[in-house]
Amino acid sequence: MAVQSDMVHYFRDYFKKRITEDPLSVMSLWNHSTHFCSWVGITCxxxxQRVLILDLQDKQLVGSIPHSIGNLTRLIEISLGINKFHGEIPQELGRLRTLESLNLSFNSLGxxxxxxxxxxxxxxFLDLLSNKIIGSIPRQLSSWLSLTVLQxxxxNLSGTIPGWIGNFSSLRSLRLGGNNFxxxxxxxxxxxxxxxxxxxGHNNFFLHFLTxxxxxxxLSLSFNRFGGEIPRSIANLSTQLQTLYLGGNLLHGSLPNGIGNLINLADLVMTDNYLAGVVPEEIxxxxxxxRLVLSANKFSGPIPSSLGNMTSLxxxxxxxxxFEGSIPPSLxxxxxxxxxxxxxxxxxxxIPKKLMELSTLSGRLDLSGNYLTGSLPSEVGDLVHLTVLNVSNNKLSGEIxxxxxxxxxxxxxxxxDNKFEGTIPQSLKDLKGLEELDISSNNLSGQIPEFIGKLGALQYLNLSHNDFEGELPKEGIFSNVNGVSVLGxxxxxxxxxxxxxxxxxKNKHHSSRGLLSPKVVIPISCALAFIIALSCFFGARSMLKKSRDGLVTSRSYKDWKLxxxxxxxVESTNGFSVDNLIGSGSFGSVFKGVIPSDGTVVAVKVLNLQQQGASKSFNDECKALRSVRHRNLVKIITACSSIDNHGRDFKSLVFxxxxxxxxxxxxxxxxxEQSPSKRLNFMQRLNIAIDVASVLDYLHNHCETSIVHCDLKPSNVLLDEDMVAHVGDFGLARFLLEASTDHSLSQTMSSQLKGSVGYIPPEYGMGGQVSILGDVYSYGILLLEMFTGKTPTDDMFIEGLSIYKFAAMALPDHVMDVVDPSLLLDLEADGSVNDDRYERTALPRRNNRRVVKxxxxxxxxxxxxxxGLSCCAVSPRERMLLNMVVGKMSAxxxxxxxxQEG
Incomplete structure (x- = not known):
């Protein structure tokens, strides 16, 4: 026992010397005053009292692994993944004869x-994913006959894949992609x-199959520069096969008929090859x-009508x-x-009308670059969730x-590039989220409607080579010479x-050109009148209060609303005491306040007016919150615009x-210590995600003027006593109408990004205008963060890895590997998931009902x-809108x- 203690403390001393950064102060808890079996990450x-498990995964540690780790000879599991360890893997690990699991993934080990x-x-179990290990796989490691997982x-491994891996008769997972084999x-x-x-994938092989x-x-064999034809033996692959990636190779020939034998296949990717011939009906x-991806090949003949049988597609x-012939209506x-x-x-x-019955289409419908004729079916209006419609470069005719x-x-x-005629439909004014519109090279005529200049999200407009007439508008997109084309x-x-x-x-000058319509003028005038009245009200109160502040008595919650x-x-927050500080942000701090007369607790947001933009943030938040009502918005009680005890301007919002x-x-x-008590279960996370999506859908689609929040992140989502989510902090919010008419906005966008790092959509970083799709991106990041437990700025996200890629790499089969560990604990506790140890040790699962659950x-x-991945797609047009998110998350x-009920 004493020897074991000495060994552990010897290891601790050397380990602590090797750790150069420890932001969570893990090593400070490894001290003599606490028994080593109680140290963080140690299980005995x-x-x-022998040390069995060393688990310091995702502790943000920087350093190297000491050779003395070999002294802990009874270890059965080492988990140091998702840190920043460098140097070499110690040879002394060979002394750990009982070691069953080693996870050093996502480090910088060489x-x-x-x-x-x-x-x-x-x-x-051996996981060395995402490191910098070099050389070939040593022959000596052929002794790992018990391996079930080898990653x-x-x-930067090289050489060939050893044939002796075939002796690992229990191997379930073999990941060798992204090396130089x-x-x-x-x-x-x-x-x-x-x-x-x-x-x-991403190696340099030639092809043989694993029948x-x-x-x-x-099975992923993508980007290996495979040549030759796909052998007919593909039909003999496991009928359990769900995913087959062959993209990015040099494959030619046809797709074998036997492909239909793989009855459980759910994801087939063969893009970027030289495959030709007819796609067999038996597909x-x-x-x-x-997901079926046959892009960028040389397939010909008709599109199989049997694709309509793929009802899960x-x-x-x-x-x-x-491909030739017509589009099969069976799609x-x-x-x-x-x-x-x-x-x-x-x-x-x-274009078959039946294609327009695909009301689920929410991404892209692209029929461009063909020889389609006839009109664009009027049923296209049923595709209410579609984000991109492209029918360019065809022979379509009739009116839009x-x-x-x-x-x-x-x-x-x-x-x-079609033969459309007639005028631009007035109904297009309802496409408030439209970013790009190209109707060039048609036979369209008439005047260009003024509403196009009022589409606030529009960034690209091509009207060239038609027969439009009259005066060009000057507002909105028409003021951006780089975003509009009217040639021809x-x-x-x-x-x-x-x-x-x-x-x-001069005789054709239209005096109304460029003016806002009454439907727009009236709400703006009302808004301005409200703000002016609010300012006058607070100003008058401020003058009175300066003379009698000492005489003001405490009033009730009802009175505070006035x-x-x-x-x-000052009284309610105990002099804005640090003890009452709830949080702080870009433009100020939030304090807990208590109304003395009735004990009502409120949140008081005090603006830091020394910070540039704080006053504008105050006005913007007042403007946004005065006109909206939703159960999932933080409710504003009142505002204060006054002067403090030092004669300085003071602005505050009370929520x-x-x-x-x-x-x-x-x-x-x-x-x-609070971690166990502050743990969100699966249902709570779902409810919060739906609450947030619901309020964003309301702001985007159900307000008189669409509002973009611009700063959605977890710290701006607040939870009431029933764990119902409320979105707050509208200091950066923008009205879409304002975004299109305020020419200073586009200038500020390029110099000051709107939002918080990690949640800002990529198009904002390239000077793009504010749009509802920016909020959708932020929501997608938020959703991934809620269910992975990772912030988008986590230290692990380096060298091209992001929270998006972190989640995407795990789909479809390894989603449980990226789920928030605290969520897994709750799911395991109520029997909703299987403990991974049952898988690793091949112990029998507890019962069929639990497996199904x-x-x-x-x-x-x-x-x-x-x-989450769909919402934070890099391309705005591919993002799922919030009205659809609400439906899918509710489902x-x-x-x-x-x-749970079953």
Missing amino acids: HRAT GKLPTNMSHCTQLR LGKN QGSIPNELGHITTLELFIV NCTSLRY GKLKKMQ IELYMDGNS GNCQNLLKLLLNNNNLTGI PSTIGRCTSLGGLYLD NHRLCGGIPELHQPTCP GVSYSQL EFMPNGSLDSWLHPRDE AKKVEECLFAVMQI IRDSYLKV
């Missing part, structure tokens, strides 16, 4: 794989009948298919081929489809259907000088107090992650409740 055997680890013959991906995949790997996941791996569920047998990419049967790309083929005929104005989620509309319209005049249009004849003085705020604080404090508790919960988590919640 109860009887022998050097070669230590050959001495051949003595760790009990090793079952060496994303390193060469040669062929050894046939011996086909002996591993237990293999479920095999990733060797004996009857348990294979995930329709793959009824569980969710979510994404279909067949662009960049030579309308794919009622779960979110994205459909058939562009750049040789398709002919009309007015029903397209019902597609209020559109961010991109491309109708160019010889009857246009006026506009900004940079467009070089002829001057309009206004409050500086001295009353209802939220007793459970911010979402940030629950996701990332600062106090280790765990599977359903995993499906719910997968669906949530998918929504997930209903599904989870059924699981």
Whole structure:
């Protein structure tokens, strides 16, 4: 016992010397006053007090691993992943003869794989993903016959894949992608009948298939420069196969008929090859298919009508081929489809009306670059969730259907290079989120409607080569010479000088040109009148209060709604005491206040007027909150614009107090002791996510003028006593109408990003204008943060890794690997997921009901992650809008409740 204690303290001393950064002060807790079995990250055997587990995963540690770790000879598990360890993996790990699990992933460890680890013959789980390990896989490591998981991906390993890995008869997961391996995949790997996941993408192989791996569920062979044809033996792959990636190779020939045998295939990617010939009708047998990607090949012949049998299909990419014939109406049967790309083929005929029945389409419908004829069906207006519609470069004719104005989620509309005629429909004024509109090279005529200049989100407008006439507007997009094109319209005049249009004849001058319509003027006038009245009211009160502040008595909550003085705020917050400080932000601090007369607790936001932009933030927040009503908004009680005791300007907002604080404090508790009590369960997270999506949907789509929050993050989501979420801090909020008419906005956007680092959409960083899709991006990041427990600025996100990629890499089969550990603890406690140790040690699962329940919960988590990824897509036009998010998240919640009830 004494020897064990000495060994542990010896290890501790050397370990602490090797740690150069410890922001969470973990090592300070490893001291003599506490028994080592109680140290953070240490688990001991109860009887022998031997150290069994060293778990310091995700502790933000920087340093190297000491050789003395080999002294802890009874260790069965080491988990140091997601830190910043560097240097080499110690050879002394070979002394740990009982070691079963070693996780050093997502560090910066270099050097070669230590050959001495051949003595760790009990090793079952090895994860060295995302390090800098070099050299080949040593022959000595062939002794790891008990391995079930081997993950060496994303390193700098070279040489060939050893054939002796085929002797690892219990191996379930083999990840070798992202290295520099060469040669062929050894046939011996086909002996591993237990293999479920095999990733060797981004290497330099040639192709042989693993037809004996009857348990294979995930196979990635992408970007290996494979040549030759896809062998017919693909039909003999495991019927359990769910994912097959062959993209980015040099494959040619046709797609074998036997592909239909892979009946459980859900994700098939063959993009960027040289595959040709006809896609066989039997592909329709793959009824569980969710994503089919055949882009950028040389396929020809008709699009199989049997694709309509794939009723689970979510994404279909067949662009960049030579498909011929008409679009099969049967695609309308794919009622779960979110994205459909058939562009750049040789398709002919009309656009089937049945295609417009795909009301689920929320991503992109791209039919451009074909030879389609006829009109654009009026039923296009049923695609209310669609974000991008592209039918450019076809032979479509007739008028642009007015029903397209019902597609209020559109961010991109491309109708160019067709034969459309008539005028621009007035209904397009309802496309408030439209960012790009291209109707060039058609036969359109008439005047250019004024409403186009009022589409606040519009960044690109191409009207060239039509027959428009009359005076060009000058506002909105028409004031941006780099964002608009009107070439080839010889009857246009006026506009900004940079467009070089002829001057309009004086007798044709329209005095109303450029003025706002009454529908716009009246709300703006009312808003201005309200702000002026509010300022006058507070100003008058301030003058009175300066003379009698000492005589003002405390008043009730009801009275506070009519206004409050500086001295009353001082009294309620105990002189703005640090003890009452709730939080602080860019423009000020928030204090807890108590109304003395009735004990009502309030939150008092005091603006730091020395900070540039604080006064504007005060006005903007007043303006935003005065005109909105929603159960998930933080309710404002009153405001104070006065002078403090030193004669300086003072501005403050008073809100209802939220007793459970911010979402940030629950996701990332600062106090280790509070962590267990501050733990959100799955249902709470779902409810909060739905609350936030609901209020954003209200702000974007149900206010008289759309409002963009611009600073959505966990610290601005507050929780009441019932854990209902309320969104607050509208200091950066923008009205879309204001964004389009305030020319100073576009100038400030390029120099000062709107929002908080990690949550700012990428287009804002490139000078893009504020839009509702910016809020959608922030929501997507927030959703991923809620369910992974990672902030978007986590130290692990370096060298191209982001919270988006962190989650995306885990889908579809490894979602549980990125779920917030505190959430997993709760799910394990109520039997909603299986403990990973049952998988690793091959112990029997407890019962079938629990397995089914765990599977359903995993499906719910997968669906949530998918929504998060869709919302924070890099391209704004591919983001899922909040009205659709509310529906999908509510469906997930209903599904989870059924699981719990079942």
